[in-house]
Amino acid sequence: MQVLGEAEILALWERGLARHPIDRGLLLYAWARPDLPSSSFPDLPLGAINRALLRLREICFGPRIIACIDCEHCGTRMEVALDTGQLLAGINEVDTPAEFEVSSLRFRVPCSRDLAAVSGELDINAAAVKLLERCCLDRPEKMDAGFANILAEAEAAMENLDPAAEINLSVSCEDCGHSWLADFNIGTLLWDEIDVRARALIAEVHSLAQAYGWTEPEIFALSPQRRAAYLDMVGV
Ligand SMILES: [Zn+2]
Structure with a gap:
């Protein structure tokens, strides 16, 4: 990398x-x-x-x-x-779509395409159910209980298979003591x-280009020390 x-x-x-x-x-x-x-x-x-x-x-x-x-x-x-x-x-490490089974139905873990598809849904629960439906690899003709009933179990399986999909931090508020x-x-x-x-780079280029007439590549070619010294000279 x-x-x-x-x-x-x-x-x-x-x-x-x-x-x-x-x-x-x-x-x-x-x-x-x-x-x-x-x-x-x-x-x-x-x-x-x-x-x-x-x-x-x-x-x-x-x-x-x-x-x-x-x-x-x-x-x-x-x-x-x-x-x-x-x-x-x-x-x-999960780089290939991982699959799991809940209530005799097969599912895969979600991907960015799934997230994008449900991103317009304002209700968090409805979005989660839609996401699960998208991740179902079987197409049940009729689901009596619906995907909502197996959501918790499926989310636990997803987290287990792809734990980095959603990173949660256990935090406690110093002011009110609330933990979540x-x-x-x-x-x-x-x-x-x-x-x-x-935006900081653009501001630096703007200041030096204005003062000395240098181009962006010329400014980027300066060592950090020289650039800082010139920025000092022009009062930035
Ligand atoms: Zn608080």
């Missing part, structure tokens, strides 16, 4: 800016896995994408993550320190970091 250089960060940012968060995750995955055909990405288990993005994050910005989480009870913002190594530890499982999305976090970095 290659480190993202400054020019690559800007190029990825430019391509991902107008995309849906699911597509941004796949865009970042394409950078992380240039050895795989991009046409297969939407069908990969979600955990495979998340694991690759955690590794990409580690290579580009280091293993330490400070995640900002708002208490779901009182709204207090907390900073939670995470480590990519700890998040990756003990997670099964917070959803941690590495794709969103990594995109936000790339967005911050890209």
Whole structure:
């Protein structure tokens, strides 16, 4: 896996800016896995994408993550320190669609294509049932109980087969004492970091181009020390 250089960060940012968060995750995955055909990405288990993005994050910005989480009870913002190594530890490698059986029906674990298909559904439970229906490999002519009744069992099987698909953090609010499982999305976090970095780079290029007339490639070719010195000279 290659480190993202400054020019690559800007190029990825430019391509991902107008995309849906699911597509941004796949865009970042394409950078992380240039050895795989991009046409297969939407069908990969979600955990495979998340694991690759955690590794990409580690290579580009280091293993330490400070995640900002708002208490779901009182709204207090907390900073939670995470480590990519700890998040990756003990997670099964599932790169091929894994299958399981519940109530004599076969299912596969969800992929990005499934998430995109249910992303317009506002009701979380309805979205989960739709997702399960999509992941059913059998087509029952009639389901008396419906997919809703086997949802909990199926979700447990999915989590067991592809634990990195949904990363939950056990957090406790320091203000009100409320404890809950917070959803941690590495794709969103990594995109936000790339967005911050890209906008900072554009501001640096803008200042130096304005002062010295240099082009973007010329500015990127400067060593970090020289660039910082010139930015100091122009008062940034
Ligand atoms: Zn709270």
